[in-house]
Amino acid sequence: MTSRAVILIVDDEVSNIEIMSAVLEEDYEICFATSGEEALKVAQTVLPDLVLLDVLMPGIDGYDVCRRLKKEHLLADVPVIFTTGLNDHEAEIRGLSAGAIDYVTKPVQPVILRARVANHIELKRLRDQLAQLAVTDALTGLSNRRHLEQTLVQETARLAVTGDWLSVIMIDIDFFKLFNDTFGHPAGDRCLAMVAAALARAVHLATDLAARYGGEEFVCVLPGRDYNGALGVAQEIQRQVHSLAIPHPQSTVSSCVTVSIGVASAYCRTDMAPSQWMAHADRQLYLSKRSGRNDIFGTVFNAQDAGLISQ
Known part of the structure; x- marks a missing residue:
């Protein structure tokens, strides 16, 4: 069942809030604020789908509230409809x-x-769908490489403020070319989709990201997860893929599809580039494949690339 859109009504006159709520509450979830300051706090908490915003309020007026909302990353795309008793073109242009x-x-x-309200809610829903499609891999339903790279940049910057952990896992389906050659590309696509679903089951925290990196390679970004936590996720990925029991007679390591995995973990620092996590995870994936595949290798690194740990 689709959840109802959330409307934030902002007005310093409670009677106006009551009137607009009565008009809209049958179709939408309603929250409200009676000042500009309160509106900004409520918006950051509930992330509304649309804001009905009074222009003339004591303290921060509607114009300033709107400008501040548009500067917030999570709120910039939320449509704002001004509600006011001012009926002149200059006020409309300013809004x-x-x-x-x-x-x-x-x-x-x-x-x-x-x-x-209905028109703008529908337009936002369509924009959100298009935005989601732009960052989604069509075959697997996971995030695509573009979204992965954006997320890695955002998370390394965010976690560098507190010096928290970030882990990256790279996954490669073993002998996937032989699988395609044996069963054909349609079967290969089904295999990719099944492995992606297994990956999504293993990487389930709201802050985690699972993405298709390209071909038969996948990447997971695990904010706040140290090496041991990331290693546990990698092991769960292996278990989930093994449980699929997808036949792979051409594999030299198993009769079913398996994956090789590289793990890289580090404390985030402002002098560390997001590409370092990818480079280290890729190196560990290479070691896993060189060791015979169907294995996990990992490292804890820092800006000086110290502290190698293998599993």
């Missing part, structure tokens, strides 16, 4: 310049308010 997407005057007309 649209601040980042609002529409403008309705008070007292609100229920039919107009419902229609405009």
Whole structure:
């Protein structure tokens, strides 16, 4: 069942909030704020799908609230509709310049308010779908390489502030070319999709990311996870893939599809590039494959590349 969209109503007059809530509450989840300061806090907490924002409020006015919302990474795409008793073109232009997407005057007309809210909620839903498609691998449903690279940059920067752990896991399906040559590309695609599903079952925290890196390679980004935690995830990935029991008669290590895995873990620092995690994980994956495949190799590294640990 699809969850209902969340509307944040911001107005310093409680009676206006009650009126708009009565118009919209049948179709949407409603939350509210009675000041600009409160609106910013509530928005950051609930991440609404649309904001109905009064222009004239004591303290931070609606224009400033809108500008601040548009500067927030998680809120920049949330549509803002100004609601105001000001019925002049200059106020409308100022509101649209601040980042609002529409403008309705008070007292609100229920039919107009419902229609405009519904239109902008639908447009946001379509934009969100397009944005998700842009970062999703079509075959496996995992994140694509573009999203992986964006996430790695964001997480290394975020975790560098606190000096927390970050781990990266690289996974390669063993002898996948032989699998394709034996069973054909449609079967190969099904194999990739099944391995991706197994990967998603093993990498299940909300902060984790599982992505298809290219071909038969996958990458997991595990923010806040130290080496032992990442090694546990890698072992679970192996168990999940083994449980699929996908026949692979051409493999020299097993009668079923297996994976080789490289793990790289480090404390994040501002002088460390995201590419270091990928380079170290790739090196460990190479060692795993060179050792005979169907294995896990890992390392704990720092800016000086010290502290090698193998498993």
